Structures are given as structure tokens and as C-alpha cells.
Amino acid sequence: MIAKYQTLFSLRAAACLLPIVTCSALAQSFPTRPVRLIVPFSAGGGSDITARAIGHKLSERWGQQVIVENRLGAAGNIGAEVVARAAPDGYTLLVITATHSVNAALHTRMTYDLTTDLTPLSQVTSLPYVVMVHPSLPVKSIKEFVALARQRTEGLTYGSSGIGSLGHLSGALLTSLTGAHLLYIPYKGGAASVADVIGGQINFTFSAILHAQHARSGKLRALAVTTLKRSAVMPQIPTMIEAGIPGYDINQWNGILGPKGLPAPLAARISNDINDTLKLPDVKERLASDGSEAVGTTGPAFAEMLRTEIAKWQKVGRQAGIKIE
Numbered sequence: 001m002i003a004k005y006q007t008l009f010s011l012r013a014a015a016c017l018l019p020i021v022t023c024s025a026l027a028q029s030f031p032t033r034p035v036r037l038i039v040p041f042s043a044g045g046g047s048d049i050t051a052r053a054i055g056h057k058l059s060e061r062w063g064q065q066v067i068v069e070n071r072l073g074a075a076g077n078i079g080a081e082v083v084a085r086a087a088p089d090g091y092t093l094l095v096i097t098a099t100h101s102v103n104a105a106l107h108t109r110m111t112y113d114l115t116t117d118l119t120p121l122s123q124v125t126s127l128p129y130v131v132m133v134h135p136s137l138p139v140k141s142i143k144e145f146v147a148l149a150r151q152r153t154e155g156l157t158y159g160s161s162g163i164g165s166l167g168h169l170s171g172a173l174l175t176s177l178t179g180a181h182l183l184y185i186p187y188k189g190g191a192a193s194v195a196d197v198i199g200g201q202i203n204f205t206f207s208a209i210l211h212a213q214h215a216r217s218g219k220l221r222a223l224a225v226t227t228l229k230r231s232a233v234m235p236q237i238p239t240m241i242e243a244g245i246p247g248y249d250i251n252q253w254n255g256i257l258g259p260k261g262l263p264a265p266l267a268a269r270i271s272n273d274i275n276d277t278l279k280l281p282d283v284k285e286r287l288a289s290d291g292s293e294a295v296g297t298t299g300p301a302f303a304e305m306l307r308t309e310i311a312k313w314q315k316v317g318r319q320a321g322i323k324i325e
Contacts, residue, residue, distance in 0.1 A: 024265045027263070027265040027266040027268070027269040028269070030062075030090055030266060030269060030270075031062050031064045031090065031091065032064070033064060033091065034064055034065040034066070034067055034091075035058070035062070035064060035065070035066045035067070035090070035091050035092075035093065036066075036067050036069050036091065036092045036093065037051050037054075037055050037066050037067065037068050037069065037093050037094075037095065037256075038069050038071050038079045038080075038082055038083050038092065038093065038094045038095065039051045039068055039069065039070050039071070039079065039095050040070075040071055040072065040073075040076035040077070040078060040079025040080055040094070040095070040096070041070065041072060041076060041079075041097075042070060042072055043070050046097070046125075046127065046208070046252070046254065046290045046292060047095050047096075047097050047254050048068070048070065049286065049287070049289065049290055049292075050095060050124060050125055050254045050287060050292065051068045051095045052068050053283050053286040053287055054124065054256070054274060054277050054278070054283065055067075055068050057277040057280060057283055058273060058274070058277060061273055061276075061277065062273070075099060075103055075162075075164075076096065076097065076099050076100055076103065077100075077103055077107070077110070077111065077112075079094065080094055080096060080100060080112060080114070080118070081111050081112045082094075083118065083257065083258070083259055084112040084113075084117040084118055084259060084260065085112075085259070086259045087259065088119070088258065088259045088260060088261035088262045088263070089262075089266075090258060090262060090266050090267075090270055092258070092259065093121070093256055093257070093258050093270070094118065094256065094257045094258070095124075095254055095255070095256055096114075096254070096255050096256075096257060097252060097253065097254055097255075098166050098250075098251060098252050098253050098309065099165070099166055100114055101114065101306055101309035101310050101313060102164060102165070102166055102169060102313050103164075103324075104306075104310045104313075105309075105310045105311075105312075105313035105314040105317055106164050106313060106314075106317045106322055106323060106324045107164075107324045107325075108323055108324065108325055109325065114306060114310070115303070115306060115307060115310070116260065117259075117260045118257040118258065118259060118260060119257055119258040119259060119260060119261070119262040119267055119299065120255065120257050120299045120300075120302035120303040120306060121255075121256045121257055121258060121267060121270055121271040121274060121299050121302065122255060122256050122271050122274045122275055122278075122295075122296055122297050122298070122299065122302055123253055123254075123255045123295050123296075123297045123301070123302045123305060124253075124254050124255055124256055124274065124278060124294065124295055124296065125253055125254040125287055125292040125293060125294060125295055126227060126229075126251055126253050126292065126293045126295050127208070127209060127227075127251065127252040127253060127254070127290070127291055127292045127293070128209055128225040128226050128227035128231050128250075128251065128252070128291070129166075129167065129170055129206040129207060129208065129209070129225070129226040129250060129252060130206070130207045130208075130209055130211070130212065130215070130222050130223075130224070130225050130226070130231075130234065130237065131145070131204060131206060131207075131222070131223040131224050131225075131226070131240075132194070132197060132204060132205055132206075132207040132211065132214065132215065132220040132221065132222055132223075133145065133197070133203060133204040133220065133221050133223060134197050134198070134200055134202075134203060134204065134220065134221075135218065135219070135220065135221050136200065137156075137203055137204065137221070139223070140221070140223075141223060141243060141244075142223050142224045142238075142240060142243035142244060142245060143243065143244045145180075145204075145223055146174075146178045146180050146244075146245070149178075149180035149181050149182060150178075150179060150180055150181060152181055153181060154181070154183065155181035155182050155183035156180070156181070156182055156183065156203040156204060157182075157183045157184075157185055157202040157203045157204075158171050158182060158183070158184060158185070158193070158202055158203060158204045158205050158206070159184070159185040159186065159187045159192075159193030159196060159197075159202050159205055160184075160186070160187060160190055160193055160205060160206060161186075161187055161188065161189045161190050161193070162186045162187070162188070163184075163186050163322070163324065164317075164322055164324040165186075166206075166250065166252055167190060167193070167205065167206045168184055168186070168322070169250075169313060169316055169317070169320075169322070170206040170226060170250050171184055171206065172184075172316050172317075172319070172320040172322065173248065173250065173316050174245070174248065175320070176316060176319045176320070177245055177246075177247055177248055178245060185202060190205075190207065190208055191211075193205045193207075194207050194211050194214065194220075197220060198214060198219045198220060206226065206250075207220075208252070208290070208291065209225075209231055209233050209234065209290070209291030210290045210291050212233055212234050212291070215234070222234060222237050223237075223243070224237060224238050224239060224240045224242075224243045224245075225237050225238070225239055225240070226239075226240055226248065226249070226250040226251070227239060227249065227250070227251050228241065228249050228251075230242075231291060231293075232288070232293060233288070233291045253295070254292070255302055255306075256274055257302075258270065267299055268299070271298060271299050274296070275296035275297075278294040278295065278296040279294070279296070
């Protein structure tokens with residue numbers, strides 16, 4: 001009788017272990033066909049550069065082509081929904097930016113849930129904004145800038161690529177932390193707002209680091225970067241916190257996710273392979289072409305970062321009265 005129960009227990013234990021063994025075997029053999037890496041923005045932008053740099057190395061590592069596919073629309077939500085609805089087999093992956101955490105926080109009609117319909121794999125890059133002002137503005141530091149913005153009841157004008165964009169919220173966060181009077185003007189793109197600061201039509205902008213050449217040429221004045229760490233591109237420029245704005249942290253990061261339900265062994269395999277590519281010197285150099293720095297995190301760490309980012313933008317949005325239909 002004891003032998004009978006021991007046999008039954010062994011069979012049940014084996015049955016419980018079978019899915020784990022199967023998933024581990026699938027992870028080890030992955031991939032056996034091409035992998036799609038969805039970029040929900042246009043070719044040539046920061047997320048596209050990131051995807052192609054990582055995808056090229058993954059193709060070499062995996063012996064299968066990684067096809068970068070640009071699926072534009074709805075501030076990145078169309079491409080994200082494609083992956084959220086894909087089979088959880090690792091063959092459809094997604095590159096997202098900080099914009100997606102803003103979408104999750106502020107959009108009232110989302111067709112997917114960033115925190116439950118996708119599997120975070122790695123935060124792959126970090127990218128600061130730079131506070132750029134017109135040289136005629138009589139400020140040379142963030143403290144002087146904030147003091148001037150408090151004095152001007154009509155506000156200092158700034159622009160970025162649309163209502164609810166990360167550039168828009170960068171100003172809203174600065175207002176909430178300092179009481180600065182800032183007047184937001186939406187543009188069709190970040191480059192257009194930079195051009196209008198240079199032309200004197202608006203006072204300042206939160207610029208991508210790739211526009212640093214305008215500060216070096218004297219067309220603009222750089223006051224601070226928005227991330228917790230200084231940028232390797234502009235190491236002489238302080239962070240907002242160093243410049244006297246406690247709690248200010250805005251990062252235009254990129255990350256990679258898969259669909260919901262991606263088996264844990266497969267998710268760990270893909271995450272590790274992504275992070276290994278980020279350590280390669282030529283990948284770091286390629287990412288640095290737009291001011292990005294390679295990061296590489298575990299999936300759970302990236303998931304926690306997403307929750308923190310969404311909560312932050314929900315708070316800023318409530319304080320500023322920003323909602324996106």
C-alpha cells in the first residue's frame with residue numbers, strides 16, 4: 001500500500017514539474033523563427049534607434065532575424081496594443097518610452113493596461129531632457145529661472161509635442177514643486193518648439209539632449225538636465241536636484257516588454273539576452289548617438305519602475321488638471 005502511494009505521489013510530482021520542464025526547454029531553444037520587435041513610433045527616432053541597435057545584436061546572438069516593425073499612432077498606443085494582444089511566445093516584443101507611462105496615467109480611454117497586459121523585460125536606456133532657455137532670458141541657473149517665473153504673473157512660455165506629452169508634464173512637475181508660473185504652448189513636435197525658443201517666440205523648452213549643439217553654439221542656454229544623474233553628453237550641466245529642485249526626476253527612458261503570460265523562464269532568457277547586448281561597446285556607442293545611456297534591468301525591477309512612473313504622472317496630472325480623452 002505504501003509503495004502504491006509513493007508511486008502515485010511520484011506521478012503527481014512529475015505532472016506538476018512537466019510544465020516547468022517544458023517552459024525551460026522552450027526558453028533554451030528559443031527562437032526557432034524570426035522575432036518581431038514593434039516600435040510604436042516613426043523610423044529614425046530614439047526608440048527606433050534603440051530597437052535597431054539591440055535587434056541587430058539579438059539577431060546575431062539568436063541566429064534568427066529580429067525584424068523591427070514601426071506601428072505608429074495614438075501616441076504609441078497602437079503598437080503597444082498589437083503586442084498586448086499577441087501570443088505569449090516571445091516572438092512579438094515591444095519597445096516603449098516614458099510616454100507610455102504618461103498615457104497609462106492620463107488617458108481616459110485606454111484599450112490595454114500597461115501593467116497587466118504586458119510582461120516587462122528590461123529598461124534598456126535612460127535619456128534626460130535639458131532645460132533650454134533663450135539667451136536673452138536674464139537667468140543663468142534654475143534657481144534664477146524659478147525666481148523669475150514666480151515674479152511673472154503671465155508666466156514664462158514653453159512648448160513641446162502636444163498636450164499630455166512628457167515635455168508638457170515636465171513643466172507641470174516644475175510648477176507643482178516650485179510654484180513657478182509657466183504657460184504651456186503645444187507643438188506638433190519637439191524640434192518645432194526648440195526652433196521657436198531659438199527664434200525668441202517662446203522662453204524655454206525641455207529639449208532632447210540631441211539638441212545640445214544649440215547650447216554649445218550659443219543659440220540656447222542649458223540650465224539643467226532632468227534625470228537623477230548628469231548626462232555624459234553634457235557633464236558640466238547639473239541635474240535639477242543638484243540645481244536646487246528636490247524631487248525633480250524626469251527620464252525619457254526606453255524599455256522592452258512582451259505580451260501578458262510570457263512564461264517566466266522565457267521572459268528571463270529574453271531579458272538576460274537583451275541586457276547582455278546592452279553591455280557591448282558598439283551598442284553603447286550607437287545608443288549614445290541620441291544621448292541615450294544603456295541601462296539593462298530585470299523584468300521585475302522594470303515592472304516596479306513602471307508602477308512608480310504611472311503613480312507619479314497621475315499625481316502631476318491631477319494637480320495640473322490634465323486629462324487626455
